Amino acid sequence: xxxxxTRRQFLSYALMGTGGFMASAMLMPMVRFAxxxxxxxxxxxxxxxTPQKVDDLTxxxxxxxxxxxxxxxxxxxxxxxxxxxxxxxxxxxxxxxPVCKHLGCTVSWEGxxxxxxxxxxxxxxxxxxxxxxxxxxxxxxxxxxxxxVKVEGGYVYLGKTIPNTLV
Ligand code: FES
Numbered sequence: 001x002x003x004x005x006t007r008r009q010f011l012s013y014a015l016m017g018t019g020g021f022m023a024s025a026m027l028m029p030m031v032r033f034a035x036x037x038x039x040x041x042x043x044x045x046x047x048x049x050t051p052q053k054v055d056d057l058t059x060x061x062x063x064x065x066x067x068x069x070x071x072x073x074x075x076x077x078x079x080x081x082x083x084x085x086x087x088x089x090x091x092x093x094x095x096x097x098p099v100c101k102h103l104g105c106t107v108s109w110e111g112x113x114x115x116x117x118x119x120x121x122x123x124x125x126x127x128x129x130x131x132x133x134x135x136x137x138x139x140x141x142x143x144x145x146x147x148x149v150k151v152e153g154g155y156v157y158l159g160k161t162i163p164n165t166l167v
Contacts, residue, residue, distance in 0.1 A: 047150050047157035052086060054093065054151050061087040061096070061109040061119075061130070066158060084147050084158055085109055085119065089166075095147040097161050102126050102139040119144065131166040143167045 005013075050066040064086045071080040083106070084095040098106045100121040107128065111120035118135070119128040127135040132144035146166075148159030 045159070047148070047152075047159045048082075049152075050084075050086075050156045050158060052156040054154055054156060057086060057088045057093065057156075059088055061085040061094075063098075063108070064095070064156065064158075086149075086156060093149045093151070093156060094166070095149050095156070095158055096132050097145040097147060099145065100126050100140055101134060101142040101144065107144065129167075132164045133167040 048066055048068055050064050052062075052064045062085070064084045066082055066084070068080045068082055070077045083098050085098060085107075086093065086095045088094070096119070098108070100107050100123065102121065102124060105121050105123035105126075107119045107121045107126065109119055110116060111122060112118070112125070112127075115127055117130055119130070119132070120126070121128075121140070124139045126140045127138040128140065128144055129135060132146070134140040134143055143164035143166075145161040146164055147161055150157045150159065
């Protein structure tokens with residue numbers, strides 16, 4: 001026995017189908033964005049080796065350059081250079097991101113001779129204490145981020161950036 005589909009039913013099925021298709025087209029990029037870091041090699045939880053020997057670290061921050069291999073950007077993979085400011089605080093190794101929390105320029109240790117023992121951002125005279133705390137009265141509104149740190153074979157390995165744990 002065949003059941004006849006009325007014109008009204010046909011239209012409502014067609015609209016549901018179209019609506020469902022449009023909803024999935026909008027949701028898929030959001031789902032992909034949410035799970036992408038988990039799918040990516042070099043994402044969450046991975047530590048990148050640096051050329052920095054732990055034994056050579058002191059209490060004075062030094063610039064450590066390192067390379068993130070095969071960083072995925074859409075379909076494109078490339079090596080990305082990165083930098084950290086690394087020093088010892090007692091037994092702990094601290095690694096700060098050089099990205100200024102004002103507008104993203106690069107900070108450097110004692111970059112301004114007028115302000116010893118501070119990180120300095122030349123773009124708008126941003127200043128940070130050695131623990132990464134932004135100095136009130138200068139443009140940055142938050143402290144420098146840190147990298148997760150681990151030691152392997154006597155060398156410093158750096159992970160993802162995390163909010164400053166020292167201030
Ligand atoms: S970007 Fe660093 S002070 Fe403005």
